[in-house]
Amino acid sequence: MKQGGLKKPAPTAKTEESCDKSASVDCRPRLKRRKISDSDEKLNESVTDGNKRRWSAVETDVEPEILEDMGVGMLEDEGSCDSQKTQKRSLEQESEPSPLSETVSEPNSNEVRLQPAQQDRSLDYRKSNELGEDFFLYRRKQTMHHKGQDAFLKLSDELVLMIFRWLPKNMLVRCALVCKRWQRIAYDEVLWTRMDLGSRTLNPGSLGHVLVRGTIILRLAQAEVSDPVFFSDCPLLTREVPCKLQYLDLSMAVISEEGLADLLNVCKNLRKLSLEHCTVSDNVCAAIGQNHNLDVLNMSACYGVTQSCIKSILTGCRKLSAFNVAWTDLPVAALNTLCTELPTSIQRINISGCRKTLNDNHVYQLVNACPELVELDLSDCTTLTSETISIVTQLDKIEYLALSRCYGIAPSAYLQLSSVSSLMYLDIFNLMSEQSITNLQTNLPEVDVNKFLFSSVARPTVGIRRTSIWGLRVRD
Numbered sequence: 001m002k003q004g005g006l007k008k009p010a011p012t013a014k015t016e017e018s019c020d021k022s023a024s025v026d027c028r029p030r031l032k033r034r035k036i037s038d039s040d041e042k043l044n045e046s047v048t049d050g051n052k053r054r055w056s057a058v059e060t061d062v063e064p065e066i067l068e069d070m071g072v073g074m075l076e077d078e079g080s081c082d083s084q085k086t087q088k089r090s091l092e093q094e095s096e097p098s099p100l101s102e103t104v105s106e107p108n109s110n111e112v113r114l115q116p117a118q119q120d121r122s123l124d125y126r127k128s129n130e131l132g133e134d135f136f137l138y139r140r141k142q143t144m145h146h147k148g149q150d151a152f153l154k155l156s157d158e159l160v161l162m163i164f165r166w167l168p169k170n171m172l173v174r175c176a177l178v179c180k181r182w183q184r185i186a187y188d189e190v191l192w193t194r195m196d197l198g199s200r201t202l203n204p205g206s207l208g209h210v211l212v213r214g215t216i217i218l219r220l221a222q223a224e225v226s227d228p229v230f231f232s233d234c235p236l237l238t239r240e241v242p243c244k245l246q247y248l249d250l251s252m253a254v255i256s257e258e259g260l261a262d263l264l265n266v267c268k269n270l271r272k273l274s275l276e277h278c279t280v281s282d283n284v285c286a287a288i289g290q291n292h293n294l295d296v297l298n299m300s301a302c303y304g305v306t307q308s309c310i311k312s313i314l315t316g317c318r319k320l321s322a323f324n325v326a327w328t329d330l331p332v333a334a335l336n337t338l339c340t341e342l343p344t345s346i347q348r349i350n351i352s353g354c355r356k357t358l359n360d361n362h363v364y365q366l367v368n369a370c371p372e373l374v375e376l377d378l379s380d381c382t383t384l385t386s387e388t389i390s391i392v393t394q395l396d397k398i399e400y401l402a403l404s405r406c407y408g409i410a411p412s413a414y415l416q417l418s419s420v421s422s423l424m425y426l427d428i429f430n431l432m433s434e435q436s437i438t439n440l441q442t443n444l445p446e447v448d449v450n451k452f453l454f455s456s457v458a459r460p461t462v463g464i465r466r467t468s469i470w471g472l473r474v475r476d
Contacts, residue, residue, distance in 0.1 A: 165190070194472075325351060350377040380404065404430060414428065425448050
């Protein structure tokens with residue numbers, strides 16, 4: 001009796017039905033069958049009884065169902081296997097439901113409900129078995145492409161630039177991130193000529209990014225500028241890009257002395273500058289003196305103004321036409337330097353607030369140094385006397401004179417101003433009664449008395465206007 005005669009049986013109808021069920025859940029057992037030799041066939045024929053019952057060489061009482069669960073089966077001859085396969089196909093064709101019944105019938109509770117994705121995979125696998133073992137279906141997800149044309153490609157750079165002029169500055173920065181062409185157009189100097197950053201807080205280095213764009217008019221009134229003003233790699237510091245700033249308003253801005261000095265050191269072309277209520281130093285004033293074309297300078301209420309500061313400014317800025325140093329608490333030495341070294345181009349000056357330092361001699365020196373004066377403000381200088389009126393009458397082009405709260409000047413002395421034909425406005429607040437002012441107005445019919453409460457000498461803004469400095473718009 002040969003041990004090799006025991007072969008793995010062919011799959012029965014029941015096993016194939018279980019395989020079909022398992023294939024739906026992507027379980028694919030592959031049953032292998034080895035061909036039975038001729039000697040084995042003879043042995044099987046000799047041991048078969050009259051009822052054609054197969055008798056195995058190895059007797060066993062194990063039921064076929066248990067063997068099927070273990071993955072093995074009893075051997076059958078090829079003829080019986082072929083007949084069983086044919087019978088199975090006929091049963092499957094008879095029991096195959098119609099498409100309509102498949103859609104209506106409900107699955108059994110024992111069957112596993114497949115998800116749509118699993119059903120697709122099992123369907124692809126069944127198709128692959130029909131086509132071949134090495135065939136596999138894979139469907140790639142199609143990506144959606146937005147088809148269209150860029151309308152800006154049809155426009156010239158000049159037209160795109162005109163469109164960008166309507167955008168605010170923060171939107172221009174975002175447009176510069178779109179492409180290289182938009183970046184080149186968005187950073188054009190025409191779009192960054194005017195900047196209004198008043199009452200804002202600037203992060204360190206932000207001012208450098210603004211000035212690199214070619215800004216000419218910049219308003220920083222009441223702004224807070226953080227240190228450092230420029231980073232070490234800023235093109236303005238390395239002289240790769242020149243600073244084109246000409247009009248700068250720093251009135252009441254919060255900025256350190258070092259930051260102010262760094263800012264003014266890169267500005268060589270300033271024409272009008274306002275540092276009202278800022279703290280200055282010798283380095284700051286030395287940087288101001290480098291602007292030889294400076295025309296208007298407002299330093300009212302500044303702290304730290306010394307004689308060296310005044311000398312540095314007047315030495316470098318010989319084209320000044322308007323200078324405001326009101327309420328800077330100038331010492332006597334600084335006043336002497338101011339009144340004797342002022343350039344002859346000065347037409348408007350404000351030295352108010354020198355309560356105990358400014359005297360008649362200073363006024364005399366000032367009139368001799370600046371014979372072209374048009375506006376003169378000497379308010380709150382309590383040490384002045386009536387002689388000052390006699391000195392002022394020597395100015396042929398004077399139009400505005402302010403002597404408010406100069407208590408040392410007698411009211412009758414103002415009648416001498418009738419000889420000055422060019423005088424148009426006279427401010428003498430808190431000096432006379434209403435009746436005295438009326439009599440003075442009668443003697444000076446061509447002069448408006450007490451019309452302006454505050455002086456406008458060298459100030460960037462007058463009144464409630466905050467969208468322009470020195471008559472120039474700061475917003476597009």
